[in-house]
Amino acid sequence: MRPLLVVPLLLAGLAAFAATRAPVSDSDFFWHLAIGRDIAAHGVPRVDVYSWTVAGKAVLPDQWLGELLLYAAYAIGSWSGTIALRAVTVGVLIGVVVWTALAERPRRPFIAVLASLPAIGISRFAWTDRPELFGLVCFAVLIALLRAVRRGSLTAFALCVPLVLLWANLHGSYALGLGLVLVVALERAVVDPSGRRRYAAVAIGSVLATFVTPAGLATWTSSGGHFLAPPRFVQEEGTPDVATLPGILFSVALLASLATAMLAPRTRRRDVLFEIAVLVPVAFVSLTATRHLVFFPIAAAPFLSSWGPDAWNEGVRTLREGWGDVLARMNASWTRGSRAQRDPRPYVAEGGTREHAMPLGQLAAEFAAGVVAIALLIAGIASSPREPDLSSFPIAALPQLPAGAGLLNRYDWGGFLIWYAPATPVFVDGRLFPYVGEALDDYRAVIGLHPDWRQVLAKRGIRTVLVAPSDAIAVEGVALGWPILARTPEWVMLRVP
């Protein structure tokens, strides 16, 4: 039975609307936009042209397609175009997540929504204007495809190859997708030995697809570097903290999955290996960095939708075994009416997703839901903020920025400066990896006033610093009487004598 699209469409529309409420404000978005503009004008860039510290150094064009998409949206609709792209992407993401959960229990939309809530909630922290969001959609689609593979669809598995190809050109998170395809191919080969060659073909095709990018083999180094040695000083690359809201949502999904797996009856031998193959590696990846937390709730949503009610029924059964007589005496009608009593057998997903003839009423309901979703999207875009929110950036410093090399800027403001002050190359920005090594060490030495900060200042020829007033270098610069070129409570620009 094909699940009704009403709930996924409505939630997608609501999410898309919610995504239009925030203005453009992400610092990294601006350097992505600049790269997208350069790709549109000159082709894929191979060397750095935005900084004076690593100018001319080779850079990886591993997100070129995502950057081009961002720029295309901006070129078509200015900041509203950016927000529209964000809203559509978020809508697709949420729609796919809920649909995948619903596909496990087509008649239980409430369960599917409940199972998707952690994923919906935590995805909110990734609703930024970056290629990362496209990667998240690819991940959600991959989970949907892989679960269709589990239900026996070879076509779905074959579709993983073009998905990985697209993903590898959109964002570095494709590595997780590739890993999952390989693990599931192995799992399928164990469960269904007769199809080994086809599963191997998909696995090999997916690996080869990742090389079809402008970065070629080097595209693996970016993902590998991020995964194995995340730069912990960047907040989103920090260790996941379950005391924060994203951490709480992640732990709800993780612990609910653990409890569900423990309590659900042991009648799913065919599914077990698949669930292990998907959930365990994704859980590990999610634990590696804060920005990866979102993956597990997305992967777990269909699992929770499928197994959750069985686990719940098992818990109720245990309670009834101990307290049945007491509950009976209390005339606990909820117990008698529960699914556990009506149908104690665990739910087993139906094979395939083949469509059956649908009543006209259901089609009409889906059409209406689609119309509502589109209306929400349009209403959201129409009323979205027209201008970016630059309140966290040193916008008033722009007219006084010196042209040419010599500026030491705060890491967080690099992307902003790349877009808004192209005549002033940056010291460092959110692209991070080109700077790892000497440039980043020097940045930290100066901004954190390490013992060698004066030598670095001289060696680099830093003439101006644009930092937060609370940064040690700003405090020391003011104390040393460096001329203050401009200042607000949020930033200060000092001239180095």
Added chain:
Amino acid sequence: MTAWRLAPVYVAVAAFAIAVSIPGGDPDTYWHLASAKWMVEHGQLLRADVFSSTVTGAPYSVGEWLGELVIYGAYVLGGWVGIALLRATLIAVGAFFITRVALRAAPAPFAVAVTAIALALSEITWTDRPQLFTFALFPLLLELLVAARSARARLLLAVPPLILLWTNLHGGYALGLALVAIFAVEAILTRRNALPFAAAAILALAASFIDPGSLGLGAAAAHAASPPRFIVEETPPDVLRPAGFVFALFGLATLALALARGGALLDALLLVPLFWLGLSAQRHMPYFALAATPYIAAGLAELWWRWRPRSRFALPRLAIVGVGAGLVAMVAASVATAPFAPVETQYPTAARAKLAETSGNLLNEYDWGGYLIWRVPERPVFIDGRLFLFLPDVLTDYEEMVFMRPRWHDELDRHAIAQVLLRTDRPLVAALRDLGWTVVSEDATAVLLQRPSR
């Protein structure tokens, strides 16, 4: 299989041999020792700060008073050797009981192997502090509860006194109370031995109030929910580092085995909250690993037998004797060669003598507070590892100065700081050098700066 009954003893002996050879030197050891010393010398509990210049006289919890006294007693009796032996003994006790719990669930080879990995993970908490008592008592209580659940409910009589002792030894008693509560909830939900377990839980809770200055359950819960993240052991696990990776292995193995073979209600009630606790801070990781050990060992054994149904794990008697003799030799060698004196290379040892010669308020590195309390008792510290005592004002001021925030100079004057003892790469050190503060002492670890006379 009889020979495997010796496994808990063997694991405990091996753990002892390893633990005794680990050098001490934890900064908190020193202030625990100093606190106990003060209590012995004054014949009363230490209820207010006497070691700092910033919160002198401020009241603070003495919930760990007994743990501190026991550690100090070991020090008085045997110096640093005594502390090392106490540490090794407590770890051996923990190792013994967790092996016993695992053996109840799984065949010995699996129980021993998984226990060994869990113990290796727990090594991050083998520091000479009252938390060692929690490390020993957690497995002991788990064994007690599991045994009581099997058929020996009378063992529950031991639970309230155990919690009473634990409460006075270390703040980790809250973990013990949670353990008792989990078993009680399971007993009530399944209506098996509900009354004895509920009674044990209530009495244990009551016993936890018999402490002159317990941390309190509310404070313990708040601490778990909102750990002070600037302390390394209170940061979330990093699964790309060895200890975090092993913790993740335990978590993911538990998830995989739960998917493969399910679990009992007690498994879910026990492991789900402890997994969350482990995720919340590095120092809590071992407790999840210890509690998950029986479950993982049983799951691995089940998988093994599916693969090799005829496996037998009998050991020849000669091998048992050989391993026993080897362990005895290992303990002897460890005790003979153990570095009993604490390793103090990470402390400002070079500045010690100079510090004793100077006076005035000192601004010291947070991690060195405990060391200074013990080694240079004549100089009150600015801050040390007793953390809660310094929250929020002193810690804020400390960060304002050390990390050179805008008010650093005002704070330095307000606290009348005469000397600064910090790591050489601190921003404040660079600034004070520029301001003409005199370098009294400097090595690769620390620099002691003296305020210039006006």
